[in-house]
Amino acid sequence: MQQAARSTIKAAATNDEAIVQVRGIDKTYGDIEALRNVDLEFSRGKLTTLLGPSGCGKTTLLKIIAGLVPATAGEIRVNGRVVTGPGPERAFVFQDFALMPWATVMRNVAFGLELRGVNAAERKRIATHYIEEVGLVGFEDKYPHELSGGMRQRVGIARAFSVNADVLLLDEPFSAVDEQNRRKFQEDLLRLVDLEKKTFIFVTHSIEEAVYVSDRIVLLSPRPGRISQIIDPKIDRSASPDDIRRDPGYLNTVEEIWDGLRHYVD
């Protein structure tokens, strides 16, 4: 009894532990100041969204966390270790999919494993699992040009999952997808977040999408990007998707973010 209680406390503690820490990040491209003094923490197992006007540095921040772009100042820690480049505990989902047009769905999904020297049989086993999880069974031998935009992004997501990283970085993954499919994707994403128990850092333009999928929303100000507000939507996610979109908590959060962003638009 006591032991059970203690273990739940411990679980809660590890859940709240910051897996990604962003400390004093500045980024300038030549004379363009993209980010200024960004301090942030991302909790393990949560989905955090970076939201902000176009050009405010969302992609830049995500790529700095990924180790793809060096920061001008400040540091990133993942699992307590300072980031100096890309690492196996982080996987990136690209806005433009970044699929190899000459490779099949199977090879694209398994590419992260291929680069790590995993043998072919093991690669195939793992990739098959994630192809199934993103709903692409039957398309293993198709090439990217034979898939719709939405299906291509599922390939990108399956590829990121197959390397079994702790942190998934998604840069506007659904921006090339139409509204109907987008809703379906958001639901699929929530299912995967639940299933995979990973930490997600998600960039989007859409307030509704952010509120619908996130545990926490970080609002960035226009360039130079700074943190302007942090919002934790209180939404009952066990409800059906349509009910969630009618939930007062959902609607209020959307409104709150609108108010937060309005003075930038005016």
Place this chain on the structure above:
Amino acid sequence: MSSSLKLIDVTGADKAPVNIGQALGRLFEKVPALWTLASLALLFGAWEIAGLVPISIAFPTFTSTVAAFVEMVLDGTMGHAYFLTLQPLLLGVAVSAVLGIVLGILMGLSLKAEWLLAPVFIVLQAAPMAALVPLVTFIYGIGLTAKTLAVIMLALPVIVLNSYKAVRHVNPSLVAMCRSFQGTRLQQIMKIIIPDASPVIFAGLRLGIAAGFIGVMLAELLITPTGVGDLITYHRSIANYAHMYAAVASIIVVSTVTLAALQWFEIRFLRPEKRKR
């Protein structure tokens, strides 16, 4: 003609011609090569008629050209000419392909290699090579080396510059993807950069081979009267126009077939996704 067809159609008395037309249409759809054949038939038909008119005494008919070709094949002059022409061509193209792709990729990957080599090849590509080919004579005399060098002079710059541009225009997002999954620089080059660049590299190779044919012909016409070039010059000088045309046409066919074979190779082995289209 068309009115009589219409008449048959309206009365419906005889559907046969229409059906044949439809069947033919379907056949053409199924076997696209028939279009190529039809277009060649049209070209050769026009050639034959133009030769019969005749538009000039120096313009033989298609049939007499074919006859001349068969004659030259049978008496061995054609075979001997190609034996002499293909050696420097193959050698020069092979050297240009290997050297050109390697240098081009290096220039695409390294700024230092670019600074060192790009100006040389840009100047070479811009130079009127036909005027430079005779220079080779003084340096290397008139032999296999001179002809091979002429092929390389024409083929190499275009292969180098295309490979270089191909590497420079590789999708940066794919390179970032490879980095994000901790691909090494070697993996990045072998698994992303070269495959992504290969269509443009191959386009350069095709242009380079076409230029190589020009190079060997120029060398044979301008500096070393041997091989197919000599066949052309010789038959022109003795007003054997059918034979001259046969030699010219044969080199066009050889060059076309070579380029088509290269394209087939590329699609077959390097870009599998294009095979299904």
